[in-house]
Amino acid sequence: xxxxxxxxxxxxxxxxxxxxxxxxxxxxxxxxxxxxxxxxxxxxxxxxxxxxxxxxxxxxxxxxxxxxxxxxxxxxxxxxxxxxxxxxxxxxxxxxxxxxxxxxxxxxxxxxxxxxxxxxxxxxxxxxxxxxxxxxxxxxxxxxxxxxxxxxxxxxxxxxxxxxxxxxxxxxxxxxxxxxxxxxxxxxxxxxxxxxxxxxxxxxxxxxxxxxxxxxxxxxxxxxxxxxxxxxxxxxxxxxxxxxxxxxxxxxxxxxxxxxxxxxxxxxxxxxxxxxxxxxxxxxxxxxxxxxxxxxxxxxxxxxxxxxxxxxxxxxxxxxxxxxxxxxxxxxxxxxxxxxxxxxxxxxxxxxxxxxxxxxxxxxxxxxxxxxxxxxxxxxxxxxxxxxxxxxxxxxxxxxxxxxxxxxxxxxxxxxxxxxxxxxxxxxxxxxxxxxxxxxxxxxxxxxxxxxxxxxxxxxxxxxxxxxxxxxxxxxxxxxxxxxxxxxxxxxxxxxxxxxxxxxxxxxxxxxxxxxxxxxxxxxxxxxxxxxxxxxxxxxxxxxxxxxxxxxxxxxxxxxxxxxxxxxxxxxxxxxxxxxxxxxxxxxxx
Numbered sequence: 001x002x003x004x005x006x007x008x009x010x011x012x013x014x015x016x017x018x019x020x021x022x023x024x025x026x027x028x029x030x031x032x033x034x035x036x037x038x039x040x041x042x043x044x045x046x047x048x049x050x051x052x053x054x055x056x057x058x059x060x061x062x063x064x065x066x067x068x069x070x071x072x073x074x075x076x077x078x079x080x081x082x083x084x085x086x087x088x089x090x091x092x093x094x095x096x097x098x099x100x101x102x103x104x105x106x107x108x109x110x111x112x113x114x115x116x117x118x119x120x121x122x123x124x125x126x127x128x129x130x131x132x133x134x135x136x137x138x139x140x141x142x143x144x145x146x147x148x149x150x151x152x153x154x155x156x157x158x159x160x161x162x163x164x165x166x167x168x169x170x171x172x173x174x175x176x177x178x179x180x181x182x183x184x185x186x187x188x189x190x191x192x193x194x195x196x197x198x199x200x201x202x203x204x205x206x207x208x209x210x211x212x213x214x215x216x217x218x219x220x221x222x223x224x225x226x227x228x229x230x231x232x233x234x235x236x237x238x239x240x241x242x243x244x245x246x247x248x249x250x251x252x253x254x255x256x257x258x259x260x261x262x263x264x265x266x267x268x269x270x271x272x273x274x275x276x277x278x279x280x281x282x283x284x285x286x287x288x289x290x291x292x293x294x295x296x297x298x299x300x301x302x303x304x305x306x307x308x309x310x311x312x313x314x315x316x317x318x319x320x321x322x323x324x325x326x327x328x329x330x331x332x333x334x335x336x337x338x339x340x341x342x343x344x345x346x347x348x349x350x351x352x353x354x355x356x357x358x359x360x361x362x363x364x365x366x367x368x369x370x371x372x373x374x375x376x377x378x379x380x381x382x383x384x385x386x387x388x389x390x391x392x393x394x395x396x397x398x399x400x401x402x403x404x405x406x407x408x409x410x411x412x413x414x415x416x417x418x419x420x421x422x423x424x425x426x427x428x429x430x431x432x433x434x435x436x437x438x439x440x441x442x443x444x445x446x447x448x449x450x451x452x453x454x455x456x457x458x459x460x461x462x463x464x465x466x467x468x469x470x471x472x473x474x475x476x477x478x479x480x481x482x483x484x485x486x487x488x489x490x491x492x493x494x495x496x497x498x499x500x501x502x503x504x505x506x507x508x509x510x511x512x513x514x515x516x517x518x519x520x521x522x523x524x525x526x527x528x529x530x531x532x533x534x535x536x537x538x539x540x541x542x543x544x545x546x547x548x549x550x551x552x553x554x555x556x557x558x559x560x561x562x563x564x565x566x567x568x569x570x571x572x573x574x575x576x577x578x579x580x581x582x583x584x585x586x587x588x589x590x
Contacts, residue, residue, distance in 0.1 A: 005068050006089075012373050013061045016380060017054050023384070024049040027391070031414045041416040044115045045423045048107045052430040055100040056383050059438065059494045060376045062097075063369060063449035065089050066490040072370060075454030075473045077488055086490055093493040098188075101195055101497075108198065108427045109152040110145065116420045117141035159193025189504065196501040196508040199435050202428030203512050206436070207519040210386060210429055213393030214324050215527035217385075220392065221317030234284070241280040248273050323385060328523055330361035331440045335516055343479060349502025349509015353479040355444045365445040375445070382441070383433065390429045394422055432512075438495050440516050447495040448476040453488040 024046045032042065066089065069081035077086075118141040251270050255262050262270060336357065343353040355362065361382075369375035391409070399407040399421050407418030414422070438446035454467035455474045467473060474480065476489035478499075502509025 006065060009061055009064045009068070009372070012376060013058070016057055016376070017050065020050045020053045020057070021046065024053070028419065031409065031411055032419055033413050033415055036415055038119055038416045041115060041119055041420060044107075044112060045419055048112060048423050048427060051100065051103050051107060052427045053383065053387065055097075055104055056430055056434045056437070057380060058093075058096060058100065059434075059446060059492065060369075060373075060379045062093050062492040062494045063375070063445065064372055065093065066492055067369065067449040067451050069490060070451050070453075070488055072450045072452045072473075075452045075467045075484075075488065090490065090493055097493055097497060098191065101191065104427060104431070105152070105191075105194055105198065108424055109148055109155075112420055112424050112427075113148045114141055114145040116417060117144040119416050119420070155194045155197065156190045159190035188500075192497070192501045193505060195431070195497075196505050198428060199431045199501070200508050200511055202430070202432035203435065203515045205425055206390070206429045206432035207515055207522055209393030209397060209425070210390045210433065211393070211519045211522035212396060212526045213389035213391065214327070214386065215523050216396055216530055217389050217392045218317045218321035218324060219530045221313045221320065223317075237280055237284045241277065241284060244273055244277050244280060248277070320385065323381075324389075324523075326360050327382070327385075327441060328520060330359045330442070331436070331516060332520055333357045333359050334362070334440045334443055335513075335520070338513065346510050347506055348499075349506050350513045351478065351499055351502060351509075352443055354477040355475075359442070359444075362442040362444050365442045366450055369445060369450045375449075379437075382437065386433045386437075387426070387430065390426060390433075391422075394425065399425065434494075435498055435512055436516060436519075438498050439513075443495075444475065444477070447478065447491055448489060449492070451476040451489055453480065453482075453485045455482065455484060 027049065028042050028045045066086075068078075069086050069089070070077050118137065121137045121140040248270060251262065251266050251273075255266065334352070334357070337355065337359075338350040338352050341352065341354075341356050342348075342350040344351060365375050365378060368378055394409045395411075398405045398409065399418060407415065407421055409418060409422050452473045452475055455472045456467065474485075476485060476491075478491075480489060502512070
């Protein structure tokens with residue numbers, strides 16, 4: 001029975017990883033500029049995004065495996081779950097965690113930078129002439145990557161030799177949970193230091209991009225359902241553009257033989273027609289992009305699927321807004337609980353020890369974890385929401401150094417360099433999301449899941465407690481230090497790894513904890529602002545927003561959404577195109 005249950009859990013995880021590969025592939029394919037596609041860049045980005053999301057989504061597997069050794073109804077371990085079996089589960093999870101975390105660090109610090117320089121080294125003319133070989137291109141990229149290799153080596157060496165927190169006075173260090181955390185070798189210390197630094201760097205990005213994206217994503221979905229289909233818009237625009245140019249030819253032909261040129265009335269009309277022509281040409285381009293013109297079959301199929309599910313965007317936007325608010329409230333309650341009731345405050349990075357304030361997201365995950373794999377599905381939705389919020393944040397703000405825009409992330413217009421830079425930032429933000437979910441969003445779930453123990457005195461230290469007659473069940477926690485809790489409770493490997501970082505290197509824990517309040521403040525400000533308007537970041541962004549607002553004005557009236565959706569699915573405009581063209585021109589003048 002135990003083998004079947006463990007196998008089922010790992011099979012579900014394999015299905016989730018396969019789903020992540022599909023999500024990463026679609027994300028890279030849709031965002032990369034079609035004319036600048038690179039197979040190497042695409043493969044590296046897909047593999048990196050899959051690896052980082054697989055690391056975050058290993059936590060539900062971790063919780064399911066350690067919780068499968070206990071009976072939450074009886075508060076004791078199952079008959080087959082002896083110490084050796086539990087230790088084997090924990091050891092397997094440690095190997096998987098250390099492998100994925102090390103892979104994420106190597107991809108972020110070495111592989112992605114090498115791919116960036118590899119792409120930059122490509123010279124199309126030299127390659128056609130044969131003067132640039134694969135070897136010369138490799139060494140050209142490698143000489144720049146050496147600096148990142150040295151950075152990675154120095155980072156791990158510092159973590160190998162850096163002293164851990166010396167001040168270990170306090171009752172909490174006598175608890176069994178903290179004793180296990182402090183039992184580690186130098187190799188584990190090097191990895192925890194490197195990951196702690198990367199998590200802290202990721203949180204500095206996450207408080208800006210993820211917080212802004214979490215506020216903007218639901219609003220963007222609510223406002224994105226169009227009222228005029230792309231085929232109808234294309235037909236109407238082509239007709240209006242033809243009439244505009246015909247009128248210009250009439251005005252120019254009327255005064256072709258005149259030496260004085262156009263009179264003032266005709267000149268004003270011609271100038272207005274030229275301005276309208278520019279607007280119609282831009283509208284024609286937007287309509288062509290919206291209808292997938294000159295795109296391959298995959299993009300056209302994706303647009304058909306989008307058109308089918310477009311009526312659900314409005315509802316989905318409201319649902320995501322509610323989920324985002326629940327996440328915000330959960331993080332705020334946990335932050336207040338930790339700041340007030342942490343057992344060791346700054347000395348261990350505000351580890352809570354025991355939940356004192358009810359957290360809605362934590363409660364939902366703990367209750368759902370009793371029925372596998374409901375918690376996996378909820379956790380997957382939670383992580384993907386935060387991940388795509390990070391993407392929306394990058395698309396809205398851009399990749400910047402201070403106030404200077406370095407790269408822009410746009411659907412179908414992202415250069416390979418921007419995609420690689422965005423992948424590095426997403427890797428760092430995913431590590432920050434991993435920390436936030438485990439310590440702020442759902443701390444009880446992330447540490448022990450649904451595990452409980454029977455709080456009754458034991459006759460012998462090795463006995464299992466029995467609560468069949470008298471129910472004295474208590475949830476497992478870091479501060480539960482009775483012999484019964486030691487015999488039953490097993491903390492998840494992922495949460496223990498994060499707590500190891502904050503206990504041994506408390507400065508990481510302090511920065512990471514208080515940064516969560518900055519995250520909450522940024523979300524609140526952007527959410528309030530997004531309800532009224534989209535903030536303009538610079539002139540270029542304002543121009544882009546003007547185009548999007550024009551498209552939105554043409555495509556976002558709520559009265560005709562379902563008809564437009566059907567036309568986008570079939571690819572045919574309405575037959576009464578002239579009447580729609582007049583209506584569109586009337587709406588524009590208003």
